[in-house]
Amino acid sequence: MRIVVVGYGPTAHRLVETLTDRRFTGTITVIGEEPRPAYDRVALTSYLTDASLSDLTYPAPEGLTAVRLADRVDSIDRDRRVVTTASGHEEPYDVLVLATGSAPFVPPVPGAGRAFVYRTIDDLDAIRAASAGAASGVVVGGGLLGLEAADALRGLGLSTHVVEMGGRLMPRQVDEGGGSVLRGHIERLGLAVHTGTGLNRIEEDRVVLADGTEIDAGVVVFSAGIRPRDELARQAGLPVGERGGVVVDQGMRTADPAIYAVGECALVGGMVYGLVAPCFTMAEVAADRILGGSAEFTGGDLSAKLKLLGVDVASFGQLSGALDVTYMDPVGGVYKKLFISDDARTLLGGICVGDAAPYSLLRPLVGRELTAQPSDLLFAGSGAGLSEADFPDDAQVCSCNNVTKGEISTAITGLGLTDVAGVKKCTRAGTSCGSCVPALASILASEGVVLSKALCEHFDHSRPELFDIVRVRGITTFSQLIAEHGKGRGCDICKPAVASILASLNGGHVLEGEQAALQDTNDHFLANIQKNGTYSVVPRIPGGEITPEKLIVIGEVARDFGLYTKITGGQRIDLFGARVEELPKIWKRLVDAGFESGHAYGKALRTVKSCVGSTWCRYGVQDAVGMAIALELRYRGLRSPHKIKAAVSGCARECAEARGKDFGVIATENGWNLYVGGNGGFKPRHADLLASDLTDEELVRTIDRFLMFYIRTADRLQRTAAWVQGVGLDYLRAVIMNDSLGICADLDAGMERHVAGYFDEWAATVEDPDKLRRFVSFVNAPDTPDPSIVFEAERDQIKPVLVEVTRA
Amino acid sequence: MTIIQQNPATRSSIREAWVPICAYTDLLPERGAAALVAGHQVAVFRTFDGRLFAVGNRDPFSGAYVISRGIVGTRGEEPVVAAPMHKQPFSLVTGVCLDDPATAIPTYPIRVVNGTVEVSAA
Numbered sequence A: 001m002r003i004v005v006v007g008y009g010p011t012a013h014r015l016v017e018t019l020t021d022r023r024f025t026g027t028i029t030v031i032g033e034e035p036r037p038a039y040d041r042v043a044l045t046s047y048l049t050d051a052s053l054s055d056l057t058y059p060a061p062e063g064l065t066a067v068r069l070a071d072r073v074d075s076i077d078r079d080r081r082v083v084t085t086a087s088g089h090e091e092p093y094d095v096l097v098l099a100t101g102s103a104p105f106v107p108p109v110p111g112a113g114r115a116f117v118y119r120t121i122d123d124l125d126a127i128r129a130a131s132a133g134a135a136s137g138v139v140v141g142g143g144l145l146g147l148e149a150a151d152a153l154r155g156l157g158l159s160t161h162v163v164e165m166g167g168r169l170m171p172r173q174v175d176e177g178g179g180s181v182l183r184g185h186i187e188r189l190g191l192a193v194h195t196g197t198g199l200n201r202i203e204e205d206r207v208v209l210a211d212g213t214e215i216d217a218g219v220v221v222f223s224a225g226i227r228p229r230d231e232l233a234r235q236a237g238l239p240v241g242e243r244g245g246v247v248v249d250q251g252m253r254t255a256d257p258a259i260y261a262v263g264e265c266a267l268v269g270g271m272v273y274g275l276v277a278p279c280f281t282m283a284e285v286a287a288d289r290i291l292g293g294s295a296e297f298t299g300g301d302l303s304a305k306l307k308l309l310g311v312d313v314a315s316f317g318q319l320s321g322a323l324d325v326t327y328m329d330p331v332g333g334v335y336k337k338l339f340i341s342d343d344a345r346t347l348l349g350g351i352c353v354g355d356a357a358p359y360s361l362l363r364p365l366v367g368r369e370l371t372a373q374p375s376d377l378l379f380a381g382s383g384a385g386l387s388e389a390d391f392p393d394d395a396q397v398c399s400c401n402n403v404t405k406g407e408i409s410t411a412i413t414g415l416g417l418t419d420v421a422g423v424k425k426c427t428r429a430g431t432s433c434g435s436c437v438p439a440l441a442s443i444l445a446s447e448g449v450v451l452s453k454a455l456c457e458h459f460d461h462s463r464p465e466l467f468d469i470v471r472v473r474g475i476t477t478f479s480q481l482i483a484e485h486g487k488g489r490g491c492d493i494c495k496p497a498v499a500s501i502l503a504s505l506n507g508g509h510v511l512e513g514e515q516a517a518l519q520d521t522n523d524h525f526l527a528n529i530q531k532n533g534t535y536s537v538v539p540r541i542p543g544g545e546i547t548p549e550k551l552i553v554i555g556e557v558a559r560d561f562g563l564y565t566k567i568t569g570g571q572r573i574d575l576f577g578a579r580v581e582e583l584p585k586i587w588k589r590l591v592d593a594g595f596e597s598g599h600a601y602g603k604a605l606r607t608v609k610s611c612v613g614s615t616w617c618r619y620g621v622q623d624a625v626g627m628a629i630a631l632e633l634r635y636r637g638l639r640s641p642h643k644i645k646a647a648v649s650g651c652a653r654e655c656a657e658a659r660g661k662d663f664g665v666i667a668t669e670n671g672w673n674l675y676v677g678g679n680g681g682f683k684p685r686h687a688d689l690l691a692s693d694l695t696d697e698e699l700v701r702t703i704d705r706f707l708m709f710y711i712r713t714a715d716r717l718q719r720t721a722a723w724v725q726g727v728g729l730d731y732l733r734a735v736i737m738n739d740s741l742g743i744c745a746d747l748d749a750g751m752e753r754h755v756a757g758y759f760d761e762w763a764a765t766v767e768d769p770d771k772l773r774r775f776v777s778f779v780n781a782p783d784t785p786d787p788s789i790v791f792e793a794e795r796d797q798i799k800p801v802l803v804e805v806t807r808a
Numbered sequence B: 001m002t003i004i005q006q007n008p009a010t011r012s013s014i015r016e017a018w019v020p021i022c023a024y025t026d027l028l029p030e031r032g033a034a035a036l037v038a039g040h041q042v043a044v045f046r047t048f049d050g051r052l053f054a055v056g057n058r059d060p061f062s063g064a065y066v067i068s069r070g071i072v073g074t075r076g077e078e079p080v081v082a083a084p085m086h087k088q089p090f091s092l093v094t095g096v097c098l099d100d101p102a103t104a105i106p107t108y109p110i111r112v113v114n115g116t117v118e119v120s121a122a
């Protein structure tokens, strides 16, 4: 059998995948108009922020015989069973499936040709390009998609307006009360909202509303609804609905038994579905029918959750009912309403704004008898009793992929799954819109799987939680923290983590008092331990710039103490092979010559690499060395969850490899571009652009906030790369550039305290007899060097003689 | 003479040859120090509750003499030191590696006499 699928969107992909999974043996040919294979359109917006095209692209199903991309099917010859494409290609079929989706509706207003739509990767590329030269944007349409598009424009740096013809935002999902609370949230994000008025016309650089309001608009995006793409069906003489959509029966078959229609182009049971979950169900029904089954499409879940960072909005089930219970807190921005059957026994649906916690919990209970007081259900998810664990087995947990509680529980126990990633992989739940992921976690928990955020056996808290405890309670010692918030006496995991938190919050010398006992070996000796028990010495060389005099001092010290020297990958010099009792003597000489600790041993700022920049380089557009030195001096000594590395390049040629760093600065004609969240190491990742064309002051302020926010909220040993991916670039921008949490003043103050409180750890140590006491090989023989340390010669320098390892 | 602490297991030993190491107050709580005792490198620890422990300074996993520089803490009820090189936890009481019971470091009797820490490594 030859199956031909027209359109290569999510629905087509699901169809092909289902056929393959069910061992279909014929050929499958997909013809798609877009120049790329199917990708996750639901996650489209992330393409503007942190996802690459390859992140969004679905894996190619094995059973696919042929794919024609960038070609459109223009006609169907039902008699010959052949489709013809725009390029003139003919493809014969035995079974034809239309999965042509829908197109954004563009209202016929004057100037509409200037506007963009928000549907494909190409649309987003065009919007991004246009936004580069624009200051403001207007999105027409205040529904789910319109708000998502508006938030994206804001993320692109435009001052953004939303115009909604209806009386409130998201008119299809929320009611009057929910709409007013929602509006408050949207306005707090920095978006301007105009409701109850339509668009009159679009002019060169502004739009004019029906009520006469004029808004500057460099970019205009339509998100005023979608229209099914049924033109092929019309051409082929197949019935279509009055308002569009290819008419199909419950088996997804059109009037022609050889032609099916699935997804957003299909009109089934009098409805066109604009959400991905019902589209996937249609694909599965059609696949079953093609394979001879008798599956039926009996309606789809219209639950929806807004994917806007920082605003929780969700609706599910039926949005009317005989009885309703409402909770409203205008100050806190929370509005919740549940609809209940007239006998007050069955949950019909609900709306949540500002707190979507009940959404994933209650959605699966729609249509079922209530297990709790309606008023208790309003607070479901906030610790008030009800949890996913209480669901009946046939309750649907993941509506995108139609996975029930029972299937998830069986997979967890049967396959021994231990985390959310495993459940996603084995059941597909949670892999589309992601809104059921919290439910997956609680079902795992109810099956006895402990998803622990505990730092170690001594603390049930994560590092960010401990950070807040220490900060809010003003705790200054590990003893107090573990006595009041932990158990036992700590270990090599929690002690250094707490040492770092105390250092970040309270400053002071890391070897002062009780803190000294918390430090890892490296911090304890302010040097890096090597395989034979000796240490390395890395003086700071800010920006990699060093005078001949200082180079000579390093050479002399290395020679006098017989140390191995090597240029590091961080543009400085490492001296290896020092015994503990030599460290203070070595550092005394270095400190006297003006060197200070390079913190190579600490979870702290390491280096800020530079390239030569505009001072010497014929391409340089800014002083990269000067900026690197300024940044390294500003952040030196800053203790953090993991090490921090940075670099400054003088132009886009990027010789300092700034995009491989935790924060990287690249000069532009107009200032500096700031990239964050890169690293090398085990899992290399390029840093993402956080902000462009910053002045010196803006650059420093943005990095200040980035670092302080990271220090406060990252996990133990989490580099910025993983942290940035976790919090998301948009959220990061909102917090540190638009102060969405109102904490910037606090972050700024934290960094000011660090800068003002900085002192060189090694200079302070060589002056302090108390701290020097620990730098001996043996307490009872301070002048005896460790006899186990032996070197041999290699290429005119020392190397450790390998110690033989024999175990008891 | 005041004996603050003496490991019960060694009380009856006749081969004890006590060597003074340092003042009790020279040891930082929850930190170790290395000592040379009759040709052996010994790691001496003072835990948070004032107890003393002496174990071999050699890390059997790396071969380096660094156990005294490890972080001291507890695993369950057991006082432990984590080897600084690759973090294997050793019991300060028995010397056994808790993650690999086939591997152990020696333990030595330790006591305080008139404020001076003494170790026996005969």
Ligand code: SRM
Pocket (backbone or CB within 6 Å): A528, A529, A530, A536, A537, A538, A566, A567, A568, A569, A570, A571, A572, A573, A574, A600, A606, A607, A643, A645, A660, A661, A678, A679, A680, A681, A682, A683, A719
């Ligand atoms: C000396 C040096 C290698 C060299 O000879 O060039 C080096 C040496 C060590 N690196 Fe490195 N790294 C050195 C540059 C790098 C670089 C390149 C760079 O900084 O430009 C990278 C990749 C970039 C990055 O970090 O993103 C690098 C990625 C690592 C990693 C992997 C980090 C990760 O996130 O995956 C580790 C392991 C860790 O930190 O947990 C590591 C850990 C280490 C340690 C600390 C391992 C250890 O615990 O003993 C090494 C001891 C240094 C010492 O004794 O002084 N080193 N290391 C470089 C010192 C740079 C400096 O001046 O401070």
Ligand SMILES: Cc1cc2nc3c(=O)[nH]c(=O)nc-3n(C[C@H](O)[C@H](O)[C@H](O)COP(=O)(O)OP(=O)(O)OC[C@H]3O[C@@H](n4cnc5c(N)ncnc54)[C@H](O)[C@@H]3O)c2cc1C
Pocket (backbone or CB within 6 Å): A006, A007, A008, A009, A010, A011, A012, A031, A032, A033, A034, A041, A042, A043, A044, A045, A071, A072, A073, A074, A099, A100, A101, A102, A118, A119, A120, A145, A148, A229, A232, A262, A263, A264, A265, A273, A274, A275, A276, A277, A279, A305, A307, A433
């Ligand atoms: C920004 C955004 C956010 C969204 N968020 C959500 C969400 O959170 N939850 C949710 O449930 N849904 C969401 N949706 C809707 C969801 O993406 C759609 O329901 C889903 O994409 C429908 O899939 P489809 O394959 O039926 O149609 P489409 O995705 O439209 O795919 C149809 C494909 O067919 C191609 N095509 C059309 N005609 C032809 C032809 N004649 N020849 C060849 N190719 C043709 C089109 O170019 C297109 O590539 C969102 C949509 C967008 C745009």
Ligand code: SF4
Pocket (backbone or CB within 6 Å): none
């Ligand atoms: S690459 Fe490995 S061996 Fe080389 S310096 Fe870095 S950590 Fe050490």
Ligand code: FES
Pocket (backbone or CB within 6 Å): A397, A398, A399, A400, A401, A429, A430, A431, A432, A433, A434, A435, A436, A437
């Ligand atoms: S509900 Fe959308 S992924 Fe599960």
